[in-house]
Amino acid sequence: NTTITHQYYSEEDFIRMVRDNITAANAYVLPQDNSVLIGDVRNERCIHDYGTFDFIIVGGGSAGTLLANRLSEIADWKILLLEAGGPENDFSDIPGLNAFLMFSDMNWGYYGKPQSQACLGMRNNSCVAPRGKVLGGSSVINAKQFVRGNKEDYNLWEAMGNAGWSYNDVLQYFKKFENYHIYNADPFYHGTTGPLDVGYTEPTIMTEAYIYAMRELGYPWVDFNGKNQIGSSQAILTIKGNKAATGGRAFIDPIIMRRPNLNVTLNAFVTRVLITHGTRRANGVRFIRNGEIYEARASREVILSAGAYNTPQLLMLSGIGPRSELRRHNISMIEDLPVGRNFQDHPMFIGLVFKTNQSLFNESFEDTILGYLNSHRPLTTSFNIDSLGFINVNDSKSTVPDIEHMVMAPPGWNSPAIISRVQNLNEETLAAYFREYNPHTDLVFLTVLLHEKSRGSVTLRSNNPRDFPIIDYNYLTDRNGYDIDTFYKGIEHTLKLLETDAFKAINASVISVVAGCDEHAQFSRDYWYCAIRQLITTVYHPVGTTRMGNSRHNSVVSNKLIVHGMENLRVVDAGVMPEIPSGNVLAATYMIAEKISDDIKLHYRQL
Numbered sequence: 347n348t349t350i351t352h353q354y355y356s357e358e359d360f361i362r363m364v365r366d367n368i369t370a371a372n373a374y375v376l377p378q379d380n381s382v383l384i385g386d387v388r389n390e391r392c393i394h395d396y397g398t399f400d401f402i403i404v405g406g407g408s409a410g411t412l413l414a415n416r417l418s419e420i421a422d423w424k425i426l427l428l429e430a431g432g433p434e435n436d437f438s439d440i441p442g443l444n445a446f447l448m449f450s451d452m453n454w455g456y457y458g459k460p461q462s463q464a465c466l467g468m469r470n471n472s473c474v475a476p477r478g479k480v481l482g483g484s485s486v487i488n489a490k491q492f493v494r495g496n497k498e499d500y501n502l503w504e505a506m507g508n509a510g511w512s513y514n515d516v517l518q519y520f521k522k523f524e525n526y527h528i529y530n531a532d533p534f535y536h537g538t539t540g541p542l543d544v545g546y547t548e549p550t551i552m553t554e555a556y557i558y559a560m561r562e563l564g565y566p567w568v569d570f571n572g573k574n575q576i577g578s579s580q581a582i583l584t585i586k587g588n589k590a591a592t593g594g595r596a597f598i599d600p601i602i603m604r605r606p607n608l609n610v611t612l613n614a615f616v617t618r619v620l621i622t623h624g625t626r627r628a629n630g631v632r633f634i635r636n637g638e639i640y641e642a643r644a645s646r647e648v649i650l651s652a653g654a655y656n657t658p659q660l661l662m663l664s665g666i667g668p669r670s671e672l673r674r675h676n677i678s679m680i681e682d683l684p685v686g687r688n689f690q691d692h693p694m695f696i697g698l699v700f701k702t703n704q705s706l707f708n709e710s711f712e713d714t715i716l717g718y719l720n721s722h723r724p725l726t727t728s729f730n731i732d733s734l735g736f737i738n739v740n741d742s743k744s745t746v747p748d749i750e751h752m753v754m755a756p757p758g759w760n761s762p763a764i765i766s767r768v769q770n771l772n773e774e775t776l777a778a779y780f781r782e783y784n785p786h787t788d789l790v791f792l793t794v795l796l797h798e799k800s801r802g803s804v805t806l807r808s809n810n811p812r813d814f815p816i817i818d819y820n821y822l823t824d825r826n827g828y829d830i831d832t833f834y835k836g837i838e839h840t841l842k843l844l845e846t847d848a849f850k851a852i853n854a855s856v857i858s859v860v861a862g863c864d865e866h867a868q869f870s871r872d873y874w875y876c877a878i879r880q881l882i883t884t885v886y887h888p889v890g891t892t893r894m895g896n897s898r899h900n901s902v903v904s905n906k907l908i909v910h911g912m913e914n915l916r917v918v919d920a921g922v923m924p925e926i927p928s929g930n931v932l933a934a935t936y937m938i939a940e941k942i943s944d945d946i947k948l949h950y951r952q953l
């Protein structure tokens with residue numbers, strides 16, 4: 347492990363920098379719309395020409411940064427990467443402080459539409475919906491967990507009619523971008539020469555307890571990104587030394603930035619795709635930067651990598667979307683496509699907490715920061731996520747999991763202020779959570795539903811890019827109740843850990859952290875069903891809103907990710923996934939960008 351940060355700062359200065367950023371985050375008020383990005387446009391009629399490029403990539407997030415790197419390898423191609431946010435910094439490099447980035451200019455600031463069946467413990471029944479607005483996008487503010495999902499996820503994509511997306515096809519692209527530092531990793535499954543560093547952080551006594559307890563229940567230790575996924579492991583992270591390995595840091599490092607054919611323009615808010623009237627060609631984009639309007643032209647392609655919320659918004663603002671939605675907002679239609687439908691996420695239950703007799707990480711603020719500078723926990727992982735497990739609670743023989751455990755070791759949600767803001771908890775729930783929960787000793791079992799049957803949507807609030815899109819998670823609304831039943835089975839399964847010797851050794855016992863369920867006997871089936879509706883939130887994995895498929899009735903892009911009916915407009919981001927993978931979705935997003943880079947090079951005979 348190399349400690350890169352030391353060379354820029356004295357330890358005192360570094361601690362001060364961290365403290366200042368935390369103070370700023372605590373005082374930060376999230377925006378209600380995009381007014382700040384639009385600013386005070388001085389002259390709406392004065393449109394500056396930003397030049398012509400072969401490819402324009404909208405969104406320098408996870409997919410966009412990888413794509414910009416790979417396409418600019420072709421020296422003859424001019425690439426423009428437009429990103430609404432600014433650069434990363436030394437504070438955003440600290441994996442364990444990502445919660446504070448959610449309260450900074452690096453987050454768009456969205457909240458989900460109030461829910462009727464879930465998010466009931468949140469203010470206004472509304473779950474948060476953070477998204478990165480910074481070079482590197484959501485990979486900067488995210489929790490750094492690196493999970494590929496299951497082989498069968500990609501075989502399913504292909505079986506749904508998407509030729510070229512089976513696991514055998516995509517494995518080479520997962521390997522290409524990664525530099526995997528996991529001991530005994532099978533080279534058949536892993537790359538060690540890619541730009542993105544992936545590795546372990548230090549284990550704790552809790553890692554051992556969990557892995558041994560899972561073993562007692564019959565679940566082996568696995569490299570869940572390798573041959574088999576079912577089982578448990580200490581967390582695997584996008585991390586380089588002590589620092590976050592983000593899309594920005596990995597793919598647009600200073601050397602790539604110096605390529606003369608790559609223009610990375612930050613603080614550029616794209617407001618529409620320009621489509622030549624009467625044709626099916628996207629010829630460029632319009633954007634706002636520092637109060638001025640610009641247009642850039644693309645001689646080959648416009649590629650939208652603005653993420654699963656903003657890409658559908660941009661498509662609809664540009665005339666591509668469901669007829670009814672465009673009509674409602676007076677937008678002239680170019681293509682009638684189901685943009686914003688098929689929204690899938692991984693809902694997560696945050697109400698399963700085990701008291702233990704162990705205590706971790708009680709150092710002072712200063713010592714915690716110094717620990718980070720020397721690559722020590724807890725700040726080398728987000729929310730101190732310690733270990734992960736993948737199980738199938740509906741079919742114990744299946745090799746595809748339906749539940750994921752993310753185990754937060756103490757100090758997890760280390761203060762009421764953090765969980766209250768990060769999860770938008772209402773006052774009663776916050777009080778109930780901290781009635782018994784002790785951040786210094788207790789384990790939080792984040793329980794993630796991997797294949798929800800409910801479907802949400804992303805729609806427009808208006809035809810003005812100033813307004814945020816409407817994000818409707820629509821959690822727990824599936825007709826047969828599969829989603830809530832599977833959550834309940836997941837909880838029952840997790841409670842079995844309490845019967846293992848490994849968990850008895852840490853004196854683990856379940857505690858109640860939920861409000862609004864007092865009419866049910868504590869820990870009864872009805873209690874848990876009630877608790878699930880109170881304390882379901884997002885694990886921040888929106889996909890599917892610009893779904894890949896071959897029918898324009900239920901999908902938006904082809905298997906080459908070209909928008910149906912258009913000639914040179916692609917979407918390359920998490921939104922194209924036709925079905926959500928069995929795990930945190932960043933790795934699959936990078937894989938998609940890596941594969942499409944090759945497809946584009948092949949198409950233009952550059953490979």
Ligand SMILES: Cc1cc2nc3c(=O)[nH]c(=O)nc-3n(C[C@H](O)[C@H](O)[C@H](O)COP(=O)(O)OP(=O)(O)OC[C@H]3O[C@@H](n4cnc5c(N)ncnc54)[C@H](O)[C@@H]3O)c2cc1C
Pocket residue numbers: 404405406407408409410428429430431476477478479480481482483484485487488489490491492493614615616617651652653654656657660885886887888918919920921929930931932933935
């Ligand atoms: C808090 C949080 C925690 C998460 N934790 C994990 C995790 O631990 N592991 C995991 O695998 N996944 C995690 N995820 C999910 C994962 O990070 C995202 O799914 C993934 O980064 C999405 O990549 P993307 O390229 O589709 O979008 P993004 O990375 O969000 O990139 C979109 C980019 O486009 C820019 N943009 C958008 N609109 C415009 C516009 N109009 N003009 C110009 N630029 C624009 C944005 O600013 C952004 O930089 C998490 C996400 C969040 C928010």
